[in-house]
Amino acid sequence: MxxxxxxxxxxxxxxxxxxxxxxxxxxxxxxxxxxxxxxxxxxxxxxxxxxxxxxxxxxxxxxxxxxxxxxxxxxxxxxxxxxxxxxxxxxxxxxxxxxxxxxxxxxxxxxxxxxxxxxxxxxxxxxxxxxxNSAGGKEGQRPLYRCGGENGLIVDFARRHVSSGGSEVHLTPTEYDLLCELTRNAGKVLTHRELLQRVWGPDYSGENTYLRTFVRHLRRKLEPDPSQPRFLRNQLGVGYYVPPPDSEKSLT
Missing domain, CATH: 3.40.50.2300 (Response regulator)
Structure with missing residues (x-):
């Protein structure tokens, strides 16, 4: 122990x-x-x-x-x-x-x-x-995801900092992990099963209710209009994705 x-x-x-x-x-x-x-x-x-x-x-x-x-x-x-x-x-x-x-x-x-x-x-x-709490620790393939400019959605992986509309957004650990999976794979549709297994684990692969609920949480916190999401988009019957970042230059 x-x-x-x-x-x-x-x-x-x-x-x-x-x-x-x-x-x-x-x-x-x-x-x-x-x-x-x-x-x-x-x-x-x-x-x-x-x-x-x-x-x-x-x-x-x-x-x-x-x-x-x-x-x-x-x-x-x-x-x-x-x-x-x-x-x-x-x-x-x-x-x-x-x-x-x-x-x-x-x-x-x-x-x-x-x-x-x-x-x-x-x-x-x-x-x-x-x-x-780590200063400059490595996380993932790139330090920053930005979509929609300075007032869009920004995920700073090194600092675990998320902002939308120019304001900091406070996420629970589960919400943050889900957002990270999507932004790290920006432009790619991740299936329901993939997201559930990566965020919650293999025992949760059929818990689509969890996924729908947490996507709804994130949209309420991140989207200017959650009913017409700009960032957290869905591929009907398949899964979810976020758009590619504004430019690779902004991620270096």
């Missing part, structure tokens, strides 16, 4: 006492530093104090429901959130992803699957933070 993993803070928001005890025991056994609360109102306060690096979140909570907590949490934190819910209906999943969840796991679930998803989410967040 690495020292970095032992220091990882995970907040469990779960109203079922047996599930809380189970989650805490499993996380503790693997060296994570975890806290648990039973409702959304407690979770808001605990999140501010504990500063979790990942949240496991039930949706059906007393006092303040899971989606309401998630909305508040996303006002100030980009830490990964994995929803653990008994609801497996697609509209519920889409709603949770829309509000800001990074992943969704339906109860009952295998603890090994949950732990694998925790590791994936933490790796993605750690990589985002590491590269954000």
């Amino acid at each position: 690495s020292s970095s993993e032992k220091k990882t803070r995970i907040l469990c928001v779960e109203d079922d006492p047996q599930m809380r005890t189970f989650l805490l025991a499993q996380l503790k056994a693997r060296g994570y530093h975890s806290q648990a609360v039973r409702d959304g109102a407690q979770a808001v306060d605990m999140a501010a104090i504990f500063q979790p690096q990942l949240v496991l979140l039930d949706l059906s909570l007393p006092s303040l429901d899971g989606l309401s907590f998630l909305r508040r949490f996303r006002e100030w934190s980009t830490a990964p959130v994995i929803v653990l819910s008994a609801h497996d209906e697609e509209p519920v999943k889409i709603k949770a992803l829309d509000v800001g969840a990074d992943d969704y796991l339906t109860k009952p679930f295998s603890i090994n699957e949950l732990l694998a998803r925790v590791r994936v989410a933490l790796r993605r967040a750690d990589e985002t933070e590491r590269l954000r």
